[in-house]
Amino acid sequence: MTDLKDHGKLGSRDREILKDVILTYILSADPVSSRSVAKHGKLGLSAASIRNVMADLEDWGYLMQPHTSAGRVPTAAAYHLFIGSMMEARAVPAKERRYIQENLKGGAADELMGSASHLLSELSSQMGIVVTPAMGETVLKAVDFIPVSGRKVLCIVVSSTGFIDNKVIETEEEIPREELVRISNHLTESFCGHTLREIRERLLRQMVEERAQMDRVLARTIELARSGFSVGETPGVVVDGASMLLSKPELSDVQRVRRMFEAFADKARLVKILSQCIQGGGVRVLIGEDSELTSELDFSVVATAYAVGDRPLGTLGILGPSRMDYEKIIPLVNFLGETLSQALAEAFSGEPPERR
Amino acid sequence: MTDLKDHGKLGSRDREILKDVILTYILSADPVSSRSVAKHGKLGLSAASIRNVMADLEDWGYLMQPHTSAGRVPTAAAYHLFIGSMMEARAVPAKERRYIQENLKGGAADELMGSASHLLSELSSQMGIVVTPAMGETVLKAVDFIPVSGRKVLCIVVSSTGFIDNKVIETEEEIPREELVRISNHLTESFCGHTLREIRERLLRQMVEERAQMDRVLARTIELARSGFSVGETPGVVVDGASMLLSKPELSDVQRVRRMFEAFADKARLVKILSQCIQGGGVRVLIGEDSELTSELDFSVVATAYAVGDRPLGTLGILGPSRMDYEKIIPLVNFLGETLSQALAEAFSGEPPERR
DNA sequence: CGTTAGCACTCTCATGTAGAGAGTGCTAGT
DNA sequence: ACTAGCACTCTCTACATGAGAGTGCTAACG
Numbered sequence: 001m002t003d004l005k006d007h008g009k010l011g012s013r014d015r016e017i018l019k020d021v022i023l024t025y026i027l028s029a030d031p032v033s034s035r036s037v038a039k040h041g042k043l044g045l046s047a048a049s050i051r052n053v054m055a056d057l058e059d060w061g062y063l064m065q066p067h068t069s070a071g072r073v074p075t076a077a078a079y080h081l082f083i084g085s086m087m088e089a090r091a092v093p094a095k096e097r098r099y100i101q102e103n104l105k106g107g108a109a110d111e112l113m114g115s116a117s118h119l120l121s122e123l124s125s126q127m128g129i130v131v132t133p134a135m136g137e138t139v140l141k142a143v144d145f146i147p148v149s150g151r152k153v154l155c156i157v158v159s160s161t162g163f164i165d166n167k168v169i170e171t172e173e174e175i176p177r178e179e180l181v182r183i184s185n186h187l188t189e190s191f192c193g194h195t196l197r198e199i200r201e202r203l204l205r206q207m208v209e210e211r212a213q214m215d216r217v218l219a220r221t222i223e224l225a226r227s228g229f230s231v232g233e234t235p236g237v238v239v240d241g242a243s244m245l246l247s248k249p250e251l252s253d254v255q256r257v258r259r260m261f262e263a264f265a266d267k268a269r270l271v272k273i274l275s276q277c278i279q280g281g282g283v284r285v286l287i288g289e290d291s292e293l294t295s296e297l298d299f300s301v302v303a304t305a306y307a308v309g310d311r312p313l314g315t316l317g318i319l320g321p322s323r324m325d326y327e328k329i330i331p332l333v334n335f336l337g338e339t340l341s342q343a344l345a346e347a348f349s350g351e352p353p354e355r356r
Numbered sequence: 357m358t359d360l361k362d363h364g365k366l367g368s369r370d371r372e373i374l375k376d377v378i379l380t381y382i383l384s385a386d387p388v389s390s391r392s393v394a395k396h397g398k399l400g401l402s403a404a405s406i407r408n409v410m411a412d413l414e415d416w417g418y419l420m421q422p423h424t425s426a427g428r429v430p431t432a433a434a435y436h437l438f439i440g441s442m443m444e445a446r447a448v449p450a451k452e453r454r455y456i457q458e459n460l461k462g463g464a465a466d467e468l469m470g471s472a473s474h475l476l477s478e479l480s481s482q483m484g485i486v487v488t489p490a491m492g493e494t495v496l497k498a499v500d501f502i503p504v505s506g507r508k509v510l511c512i513v514v515s516s517t518g519f520i521d522n523k524v525i526e527t528e529e530e531i532p533r534e535e536l537v538r539i540s541n542h543l544t545e546s547f548c549g550h551t552l553r554e555i556r557e558r559l560l561r562q563m564v565e566e567r568a569q570m571d572r573v574l575a576r577t578i579e580l581a582r583s584g585f586s587v588g589e590t591p592g593v594v595v596d597g598a599s600m601l602l603s604k605p606e607l608s609d610v611q612r613v614r615r616m617f618e619a620f621a622d623k624a625r626l627v628k629i630l631s632q633c634i635q636g637g638g639v640r641v642l643i644g645e646d647s648e649l650t651s652e653l654d655f656s657v658v659a660t661a662y663a664v665g666d667r668p669l670g671t672l673g674i675l676g677p678s679r680m681d682y683e684k685i686i687p688l689v690n691f692l693g694e695t696l697s698q699a700l701a702e703a704f705s706g707e708p709p710e711r712r
Numbered sequence: 713c714g715t716t717a718g719c720a721c722t723c724t725c726a727t728g729t730a731g732a733g734a735g736t737g738c739t740a741g742t
Numbered sequence: 743a744c745t746a747g748c749a750c751t752c753t754c755t756a757c758a759t760g761a762g763a764g765t766g767c768t769a770a771c772g
């Protein structure tokens with residue numbers, strides 16, 4: 001509707017004032033008035049001048065008023081501009097770095113997910129979210145078959161990054177324990193190092209080709225592998241600190257709280273939103289209009305991918321009111337993404353974990 | 357403060373009226389007036405008579421008024437009485453039974469926990485909670501060690517009921533894969549069928565006795581076993597449908613919502629509350645004053661234990677406003693407890709799972 | 713003696729009004 | 743180009759008012 005693109009319109013004074021408004025609003029949560037900018041601002045302008053500029057900024061689409069004679073509030077466009085070219089990121093303080101690294105050391109992969117989610121929430125005072133990898137994309141470390149009863153077999157798949165998934169499968173005939181052990185070892189040795197997706201495809205091909213001349217053991221092996229390697233198609237979500245959001249003034253209305261929680265109940269939706277951030281190295285920020293979840297509620301998502309080597313595994317990030325301290329949170333999410341990637345790599349590929 | 361014990365004081369008319377008040381309140385959520393009881397009630401009494409009785413009931417401690425000239429609201433004592441001797445439990449309808457059984461069939465143990473929690477929430481419109489067993493109390497089915505890097509070993513413990521826990525342990529020296537496989541098999545065979553707690557104790561004794569003359573392999577075995585079998589000391593909690601509670605009128609205040617969620621963030625507390633229900637066969641109901649969590653918020657817990665054979669594994673139940681439909685919910689929780697127990701037993705001890 | 717009708721009393725809740733406060737937009741003056 | 747001043751608008755709070763709901767009490771009734 002308005003000429004957002006034309007940033008040339010924004011003089012350095014306009015930018016200064018917009019920045020001031022955003023920073024003040026992030027801090028206070030109330031619409032900010034021309035008076036307060038005039039008083040607090042560095043540039044010695046009067047409220048009236050500020051008002052002119054703010055009226056312009058509103059025309060450009062960077063500010064809006066909840067109603068006449070209220071102060072002004074930044075729009076999503078303003079936040080984008082702020083993040084893109086006015087923000088001064090504050091590096092994560094050494095104390096927090098240490099705290100994060102200590103809490104993200106050692107432990108199994110699923111514990112790491114939980115810790116990361118909790119750290120995100122705790123240090124940002126927002127809700128922390130971690131999307132765990134779909135097993136299909138991970139690299140096989142080992143597979144194990146355990147007889148449970150009759151023809152039922154518990155299949156456990158371990159990825160090279162320490163993720164574990166399991167599944168009960170039912171075989172055509174009962175298979176003795178010793179044979180299951182042999183098959184486990186055999187499959188582990190032959191497929192270790194490939195992604196489950198590759199393995200599934202290869203097995204499928206093999207099955208079609210050799211269907212005729214398969215011997216009994218091979219047939220059993222392939223049957224087990226086929227079923228077992230189909231675990232974990234969909235990624236999981238670990239959420240922490242939802243109660244953090246309840247203290248935000250933007251959630252003082254129970255109706256909004258309810259809508260929010262109903263949105264969260266749909267994990268698949270969260271995954272979809274977060275997964276938009278998996279490509280591209282850095283931190284991505286989705287504000288308001290960018291996604292259906294956040295547009296209704298004026299919420300934003302700051303997220304990044306974590307990876308081992310060049311293989312992206314999942315994403316992690318925080319969700320909170322659009323009015324959030326991006327200067328702190330963006331570096332925080334970035335650092336957590338890096339640290340988690342590193343923790344996963346160190347724990348499961350032999351790097352020395354000691355480093356003080 | 358008042359003579360709750362003396363139920364003799366309650367004539368059959370008093371009981372009838374109290375019951376009416378409770379049922380009405382459960383339905384409507386507003387304080388119920390003498391008028392509404394007189395109108396709706398079966399006994400052809402006038403409002404004034406009802407008033408007298410209600411005043412008495414208030415003296416006995418079964419009713420209270422939020423303020424003068426509001427209707428009356430049942431107290432925790434009233435609910436207890438209602439549940440103990442006035443309620444007519446409504447059996448779970450056949451349709452719901454089938455729905456539950458279909459959703460609780462097959463699958464791995466952790467999926468069962470999730471499904472049970474979801475079913476509880478969905479069918480009761482309250483929050484569903486399942487406490488998963490502490491691994492220490494479960495019976496070992498198999499153990500597996502998988503090398504991850506250097507001296508790190510991933511240990512996977514499977515219980516006979518299909519629960520899985522895992523842990524990364526660090527050994528004193530690097531152990532080759534083949535030896536880990538041998539040790540896994542050896543430990544599985546020798547300890548299968550005992551609880552982890554027993555195994556830990558036995559290992560400790562053995563270690564002390566034979567410390568001197570242990571050979572290298574045995575030492576390694578015991579080292580691995582000691583660390584590996586110490587997984588899962590604390591039970592986990594699976595919660596579902598927290599957003600159900602947000603639509604209850606008793607949570608129309610954001611402050612209360614916040615307190616509630618903060619209370620839930622402390623999983624240990626939930627476990628403690630639910631665990632009160634593990635002993636004794638049937639369903640237990642904790643109302644208001646019974647626990648710190650619920651007393652602040654006028655919430656109640658309806659819970660029961662699930663078990664395989666005579667070994668109780670964990671508890672499951674629902675949490676919601678004290679004003680809930682006990683006649684429906686108590687049988688529901690009971691049925692879910694039985695069905696979950698059965699599902700766990702069938703899936704992992706060879707019973708025929710087919711039954712239509 | 714239990715039951716009921718009537719009535720005064722209390723408390724809540726919704727509504728309406730008034731005034732204060734905050735913030736803006738506009739205009740005229742510097 | 744900036745600023746001071748002023749009228750205007752809108753929200754928020756406090757306060758008063760009245761309706762409605764429900765009780766407790768008392769006196770009358772079968």
